[in-house]
Amino acid sequence: MPYVSSLPPEHIHPALWRASQLARGQGGYLSSGYAELNNELPGNGWPQGQLTEILLPQIGTAELSLLKPALSQLDGRPIVLLTPTYIPQALAFACTGLQPSQLIWIRCNKHVDALWAVEQVLRNSSCGALLFWTSSIRSEALRRLHLAAQSSETLFFLMRDMRAAQQASPAPLRLSVQATQYGLELNILKRRGSPRDAPLALHVPDHPYLYAYAHPGKEKLATNYGNLPSTVDSRAPAFTPA
């Protein structure tokens, strides 16, 4: 009798399931890294090969802490950052288990070039994830991107301003995210399944460096995170008003 793995089959390959289980929707899903969020998402994770919209009150403020746990599971496949508002800092990405060499930063002078690049990246499907920041996008372009996404297995996130929440969108999953004191607050605007009205709070653990400063005397928690920059005096007051 061969050894039968007790591992759930979906861990072996996303397209496998036992006959006793329910088949999930088409396409793969990647765990978001937050258990509370996984419970709320169809397929228990971020959909691969679909357009996912993330709406933000201010671009660049919350999307990466939401997405980084998922991005670190891509097994070294490339991550494309397309037209971000600011300069991405490779070392900050490296701290969360990504290799800097995974990142590709694409700048475009024209909006049409950016849309073209999205289609090329999705069609090629050699990249693990595509993050696209845009300030304004027409609905026919959105529909086209959604179609392009369906032909690939790439995680595709579109970052837009919160004001776009009122506009219709073909994306099957739309979230709005903002930072809170303890982490992130999500509103699921649209998903396949029953709607959810109440906001979802995600707890993002504080970096040990900040935690140690906010809670003096509990630095022990921080020791397993390696040595901190030597230039820092953790006892010094942060700011003394003149």
Added chain:
Amino acid sequence: MVTCPPLWIAVHLPLLQLEVFVTPLFARQEMQVSVTLHQGRVTSMSESADQAGIRLGMRAGGVQMLSANADYYQRDHNKEKLALQAVATALLQYSPQVCFAEDDCILVDISASLSLFGGIRALRKRVQESMRILGYTATTGIAPVARAAWLLAKQASRKLPRGQHVFKLNRLSQRLDRLPVKLLTAAEPLTELLQGIACYNLRDLRQLPRPGLQRRCGKALLIELDQAYGEQAEVHEWYLAAPEFKVKMELPDRIEQAESLLIFARSLLAQLLGWLAAQQLAVTHIHMELLHERGRQAIPPTMFDLHLAQACWQESHLLSLFKEKLSQLKLHSAVIGMLLEVKQTIVREAQSYTLFPEPGGQENEHKRLLELLVARLGEDNVLQPAPHADHRADIANHWISVIKKPPPPCPAHALAGYALRPNWLLPQPLALDIHEHRPYYGSELKLVSPAERIESGWWNEQIQTRDYYIAVDRRHVRYWIYRERANDPDSEEPVWFLHGIFG
């Protein structure tokens, strides 16, 4: 080893004499009445000339009477030879065994290529598509004997370019019997004699007594006949591609839009593909020149180079690179010619066909994507990180183009020291307002970290003396701000700057 039954495809270019001057790639020239003349007589003519009543062998004066504004071209054997070579080079894609035959024909032994290209019909379609891309009207014939395929291709009319095909040897003679006798080259000077003895098709010819026929018509006719029926073997001299690939093409007109050059670039590309297939090579560097006006007002040619990170021989990828490159190009004057040269090649690597393809596509696919992005967006806009070991954040965060060699990967422990850096940096630090002695950005900023002093760069002009803090605003967004220590806090100069945002 399985030996394949022999099968030949013959490609006949009935209008080659004319098409070296007037290419059907240019639609507007098709309506023009045009003829080629050799020693004062018409040797080839366009379809509209045919409709105007012009016939082969007419004199130039006769053409003038039938169509006043006809175009005349003097037949150019040299050009025809070059064109045939170009076609043969392109056909090397489909088989390494290509040879020339009489009357502007090219024979290709495809018996070993059938399963690779998905059967005879798919292959014939591809051959015809290649001919269309090259800009020649072509008819094809397929038979198990080279000479028979050649006869069938010549027999195919202009209206029905997909000539007859015979796959089985035992059906061959039945099909050949009906062909007119004038198709044989050796029968051309004997047309009147053969007509006089009521010999119209090959069957009639075969029924004649051989010794008498040989005495009256020569041996060549009999040899040709026997070769067609597969009764006598034929020796072919295979076409060998030149060791280097450098092809110049003259355009039929002056072209000013870069996009319309693509039709002609495709024709060059088809030759390139055949050449690469024959040599079993993959290309890594292509050089292209667009030739402009020559002579007194000579303009230097526009040149561009395509460097491929991953050696390539696939049509689709090369074509999309050409497309992006040409659509980007701004022409300063009309183009009259094109030159394609292969500068660098490597031996082709055999592809491994895994049973279960990897879900992310192969690494080659990724390199192809990057090349395509670079071709349109420019190499400075597709970047990969190359971090420097430096304390200054804006210098440490260095990005280089993806086509450059990537830096060696950082060891994990080297990254651990930079535990807390913002995800985003501002291109230029933004001076912050001060409200009640505190930095202010949208709302009051609260500092949540101790100072991190960065003092570096004294060895060149870019000295930085800064105390970095992490600050939180009213909406819980974390910023990376610094206090410039060189600036006096009591003066008007800004002291606090915003440098980064934690995502």
